[in-house]
Amino acid sequence: MPKAAIEAAGLTKWFGTGEAKTMAVREVTFDAYFGEMLYIVGPSGSGKTTLLSMISGILRPNAGTVKIEGVDIWGLSADALADFRLQKIGFVFQDYHLFPRLTTAENVAIPLILQNRPWDEALNEARRDLEVVGLKERAELPPVKLSGGEQQRVAIGRAIVARPDILIFDEPTASLDGETGRNIVSFVRQHVLSDQRCIVMVTHDSRIFEFSDRIMRMEDGKLKAIERESLSAQ
């Protein structure tokens, strides 16, 4: 039996009140395990990003709990939760969100710098990570000089630099062409995933389904497990 990294129970989130009330996520319960790459797919507006935000500690649910490595994260104070994210969770966004005025290495070093690690040490580790994602030569360039795929690899470098146990990806390939997207996810599968790590990824991109261990489908705020084969066949 694999060890649970994330245990979500009864997660519910709505926006607005009265007439304008939207149920974004309805009583979602699931576990994500160490060593697996779990995909969440589903139509636009089905609540995928909302769910991802709640399990990663950046959006408070209206009901339900999230445990990460046994810690009830929504029971933590705001500051403790920020520290928890900083230590345990790495984020990769669809639009990379890299600082254009910093070098690639400085961008990657940011989580370590937020952990108050000495500047030089943080930058050295960032350069080592850039080597891992194959961008050693680009370390001193600003990210805007890099291609989209390279920028996303920089973002992955930033997400893993602090050695988090959990990685959260929201549509990491949406801004990339198919081939580049595949290469990146394949790379993540080979070099970033490990037995001590759990990756949860929201995606629309059927070309990367093959790299998943498990796929769950969201529809109208509800989540259900599905077979990878049934999806690929669609």
Add this chain to the structure above:
Amino acid sequence: MPGTLKIAYRLLVNDRAKFAALLVGITFAVFLMIEMTSLFSGILKRASATVINIGAPMWVMDPAVQTVANTIPLPDYVLDEVRSIPGVKFAVPLYSGGGLVKLRDGTYQSVNIVGLDDASLYGRPKLLAGNIQDLFTENAFLAVKDSEFYKLENPAVGTEFEINDHRGVIVGIAHVAASGLFGVPTLYTTFNRSLQYIPNMRMTISYILVVPKTPADVQAIKKSAAAAGYVALTEDEFIQKISTFYTYQTGIGTNMLLMTVISFIIGLSISGQTFYTFILENIEKFGALKAIGAKGRVLISMILFEASFVALTGYGIGVGLCAAIIFLARLYLPDYAAIITYWNLILAFIMVVVIAAASSYVGVRKVLRIEPFDIFRG
């Protein structure tokens, strides 16, 4: 320096265009504010030049006197009254008034004439040339070598001239601490001789200069003078009174104030606006930082650091620029009045702090409002 501030610093200075715009805005505002207020300080100092140069600890005058230049003559007996006040160590008369000197080419030059007490020459200036005893010889005057000196055609000891249709002769060249405001040269002579040159009047004393026995006597002297219908002011009080007059009773003060306020508003809007766009441009990245785990106070410290860094750098450049311009202006315009006082620097500093605080307040609000969830949703 914490790494987060180093990041903040790089975000700021690597954005060359905005950093330059911010610096120009602050520098410009600081420059204008200091220039305006320094000019005003200079004018105020010059307005009190006679008071500063004579250096008497107390001055007795008519209650209606507003500035040292607009004298109201006192009757002779007031001198005896003042001398009889207990606590007065000694009291001497001072004449201060205008005259006309006829230059060699026949044109006239107004001058300021200061008549010093014949017995003591109290308040006499330092001599650069000549002998002070010669002031007792016939028709003797001292010419003050200040920025107006050349208007008397740079006289030397022995130069003769005509003043108010009398003969005069320069017996010494004097140096004083402060130049006057009105752009006229100053001549010193004795009190009695000053009266000979001036169209005669029943009342002749402009001011009575008083030296109290001890500082503790000042209050009693003021009371006695007031009881007799006059006003006794300490040197500082008199300078303050003159400053107040120029600040509030003339157009100079209000205009300077207006210009200072306008510079402040211009600086505030340029810098505030630029800083705001700077924050806006990075706002999603700040949101991403929040998601990653940056606490609100870390982001606040980054923004405050950026705002203070720009403000202090702009302040430094502004002050330097102002000092340089005043220095250059003095080289070419000896009459240029501006002086940078601590007060000017502090005022400009306060305004810069306000600019930085206002700019960062806007930025901090923006950054605290951004939700990492919105960054996620894109």
